[in-house]
Amino acid sequence: MRIAVTGAAGGLGGRVVRLLADRADVDVVAMTRRKPPAEALPPRVEVAVADYADPAALRTALKGVDTLVFVSSDGPGARVLLHHRNVAAAAAAERVGHVAALSSVDADAASPFCYAVTNRLTEDLFLASGVPCSFARASLYTEFFRAWLIKARATGLLRLPAADGRISLVARDDVARALAALAVGEPTGRHHDITGPESADLAGIASIAAEVWKTPVAYVDIPADTYCAETAATGMDPWWLYAFASLFASVREQRWDRVRDDYARLTGRSPLALRDVLAAQG
Numbered sequence: 297m298r299i300a301v302t303g304a305a306g307g308l309g310g311r312v313v314r315l316l317a318d319r320a321d322v323d324v325v326a327m328t329r330r331k332p333p334a335e336a337l338p339p340r341v342e343v344a345v346a347d348y349a350d351p352a353a354l355r356t357a358l359k360g361v362d363t364l365v366f367v368s369s370d371g372p373g374a375r376v377l378l379h380h381r382n383v384a385a386a387a388a389a390e391r392v393g394h395v396a397a398l399s400s401v402d403a404d405a406a407s408p409f410c411y412a413v414t415n416r417l418t419e420d421l422f423l424a425s426g427v428p429c430s431f432a433r434a435s436l437y438t439e440f441f442r443a444w445l446i447k448a449r450a451t452g453l454l455r456l457p458a459a460d461g462r463i464s465l466v467a468r469d470d471v472a473r474a475l476a477a478l479a480v481g482e483p484t485g486r487h488h489d490i491t492g493p494e495s496a497d498l499a500g501i502a503s504i505a506a507e508v509w510k511t512p513v514a515y516v517d518i519p520a521d522t523y524c525a526e527t528a529a530t531g532m533d534p535w536w537l538y539a540f541a542s543l544f545a546s547v548r549e550q551r552w553d554r555v556r557d558d559y560a561r562l563t564g565r566s567p568l569a570l571r572d573v574l575a576a577q578g
């Protein structure tokens with residue numbers, strides 16, 4: 297079976313490539329924007345250079361591919377959607393037999409979160425393309441949220457506009473395992489919620505970090521306007537300021553407060569807890 301994986305030099309795609317490369321029954325094509333040095337990839341892995349903005353390169357990369365593991369693009373939402381449309385069109389044109397696509401637990405055009413909207417529209421795009429699909433709807437990555445925790449470790453305060461919103465943080469390694477499991481199976485035609493083993497509010501998340509790091513970390517709920525003003529003052533790019541502010545608006549709506557056993561069903565393993573990931577990463 298020939299399986300292509302996009303975002304192959306990225307955190308998630310790279311893990312999927314390594315998991316699939318361990319299987320004797322899979323030929324892996326690592327799709328990436330720049331050719332990596334040979335030693336960066338496991339042996340036997342082919343490389344196909346293709347930017348999501350380049351429909352012709354995407355079609356060339358997908359020739360003869362049975363299954364595509366599609367890791368979503370990043371950056372401004374309209375561009376992300378254009379990239380995803382190019383990938384769906386190329387997969388359909390090359391008659392790819394199965395797309396196992398990354399999506400998010402909040403995949404809803406009615407969500408305030410910018411990527412909940414793009415992810416829902418992307419699922420709709422793939423379904424409309426006629427290519428058989430499976431969707432891994434991931435919760436927020438623990439490693440992604442850890443960036444805010446690391447800042448809080450320095451100050452003792454986790455200041456975010458999340459109110460009492462709860463999040464079922466999931467390890468990125470687990471999302472990779474779920475995508476790899478979907479890729480070697482038959483298309484399911486539906487979504488699978490890939491979540492951590494528990495959901496916690498930010499006070500709970502802060503107290504786990506404090507316990508693991510043996511240092512005080514306390515959650516302080518701040519108004520959304522204060523978050524925007526403080527974050528803008530750091531010079532953050534306006535798109536990312538908007539993306540993060542809209543993310544916390546979706547957290548306040550409890551859109552990430554979901555714990556499901558889909559990961560265990562797909563992989564036969566238990567998902568890693570926040571405590572495990574923080575302890576392993578220091």
Ligand SMILES: NC(=O)c1ccc[n+]([C@@H]2O[C@H](COP(=O)([O-])OP(=O)(O)OC[C@H]3O[C@@H](n4cnc5c(N)ncnc54)[C@H](OP(=O)(O)O)[C@@H]3O)[C@@H](O)[C@H]2O)c1
Binds near residue numbers: 303307347
């Ligand atoms: N659930 C969450 O908490 C969360 C948080 C952040 C992001 N995300 C989503 O999850 C995805 C994977 O996360 P990650 O941690 O692996 O991010 P990452 O390390 O930044 O990897 C994303 C990869 O996407 C590929 N990509 C981006 N723009 C592209 C383009 N124009 N054409 C082709 N490929 C492009 C790149 O692959 P190459 O380097 O190989 O070219 C990039 O390395 C992100 O792209 C984003 O959509 C989810």
